[in-house]
Amino acid sequence: MKKHSLLENRPKIGITMGDAAGIGPEIIVKALAHENIYSICQPIVIGSPAILQDACQFIPIGAPQLKVNTIKTPMQASAMHGTIDVLETSSISLEDISLGTIDVRAGATAVKAIEVATRLAMHGELDAITTAPICKAAINRAGAPYPGHTEMLAAFTNTPDAVMMLCPQEALTPEPVSAITPCGEIDNNRVAFAVSFVTNHIPLADVPKHLSVQRIVNVICITQQALIRCGISEPRLVVAGLNPHAGEEGIFGEEETRLICPAIAEAQAQTGIPIEGPLPADVLFAKANQGEWHAVIAMYHDQGNIPIKLLGFGELVNVTLGLPIIRTSVDHGTAFDIAGKGIASETSLVAALNCASQLKVN
Numbered sequence: 001m002k003k004h005s006l007l008e009n010r011p012k013i014g015i016t017m018g019d020a021a022g023i024g025p026e027i028i029v030k031a032l033a034h035e036n037i038y039s040i041c042q043p044i045v046i047g048s049p050a051i052l053q054d055a056c057q058f059i060p061i062g063a064p065q066l067k068v069n070t071i072k073t074p075m076q077a078s079a080m081h082g083t084i085d086v087l088e089t090s091s092i093s094l095e096d097i098s099l100g101t102i103d104v105r106a107g108a109t110a111v112k113a114i115e116v117a118t119r120l121a122m123h124g125e126l127d128a129i130t131t132a133p134i135c136k137a138a139i140n141r142a143g144a145p146y147p148g149h150t151e152m153l154a155a156f157t158n159t160p161d162a163v164m165m166l167c168p169q170e171a172l173t174p175e176p177v178s179a180i181t182p183c184g185e186i187d188n189n190r191v192a193f194a195v196s197f198v199t200n201h202i203p204l205a206d207v208p209k210h211l212s213v214q215r216i217v218n219v220i221c222i223t224q225q226a227l228i229r230c231g232i233s234e235p236r237l238v239v240a241g242l243n244p245h246a247g248e249e250g251i252f253g254e255e256e257t258r259l260i261c262p263a264i265a266e267a268q269a270q271t272g273i274p275i276e277g278p279l280p281a282d283v284l285f286a287k288a289n290q291g292e293w294h295a296v297i298a299m300y301h302d303q304g305n306i307p308i309k310l311l312g313f314g315e316l317v318n319v320t321l322g323l324p325i326i327r328t329s330v331d332h333g334t335a336f337d338i339a340g341k342g343i344a345s346e347t348s349l350v351a352a353l354n355c356a357s358q359l360k361v362n
Helices: 002-008 024-032 049-058 104-122 136-141 149-156 204-210 213-229 255-271 281-288 301-312 347-361
Strands: 012-016 042-047 067-071 083-088 128-131 163-167 194-197 237-240 275-279 295-298 317-321 327-329
Touching: 012 104, 012 347, 024 042, 024 049, 024 083, 024 347, 042 049, 042 104, 049 067, 049 083, 104 128, 104 136, 104 149, 128 347, 149 317, 149 327, 163 213, 163 301, 194 213, 194 301, 213 237, 213 255, 213 295, 213 317, 237 255, 237 281, 255 275, 275 281, 281 295, 281 301, 295 301, 317 347, 327 347
Parallel strands: 012 042, 012 128, 042 083, 067 083, 128 327, 194 295, 237 275, 237 295
Antiparallel strands: 163 194, 163 317, 317 327
């Protein structure tokens, strides 16, 4: 009875299948081949049982073989290693799609899984959701008017200010993370900070007009609150400038003085926590990786994604802040170029599941 009770205390995490034409199904079965995943959570895949059954061919030789268990509700999940519980939202099979291509049916299936997972989480039937990668072109062709997961989840949960944050799992722990080795050298295989984004999936030319004092304040405050909930009592944040040299007193642009500086002042007044910036993006990331700050507030997608992925690609977690539910994801896309080849790594998905479990506990 005691053992059963402990198992039932594991959070139920819904894993959306992602784009069936990509590596999502493969990395899911590889992640669920790890027995330790079942010690921290009850994973429930949401998508097509047929697709997941086919993906089982990619389980490494020597690992225990898995069987697919089709369920209709999260309560029916066995949640035991050796069985992949799949809550069926689609009957799509491998014969219906073409691996490694933009497929409308795969896009529609991916959106349906996210819709169902979000609804179950909102109703308390799932404790968190972890999403496999989607193809933005495929979901758009299927009629979903969203540029990505963050915007889709914001719409499904009626959340006005969802924030995308990319980080190593260790960045959400109270102990400061440092990428400095005992010899004083930077360990480029570790990441010491998180990145939150003021703007997400929009053209670079549109970034300045999507910046506002209120949006920057919201991203700063939501990031601070998330870190505090994770046990970091006094988060250290830095805000990146938009322009080269953070505008150089207006020589290279006025967004820093007109928007970013007032936002930092307002956020500090609201929270009472010091916030540095705006600092030039070309220097602050090196300092961040030396443990100077817990999180960087980036103004746009590539400003934050390039440096953090250069440091830790494949081991990072995408966390959506500000939602009424917990959502984590991988740090990569559908990888159409290697879909069906059996060489995709599940490392980021394992990290995302660990992070979702940790956030639920917190």
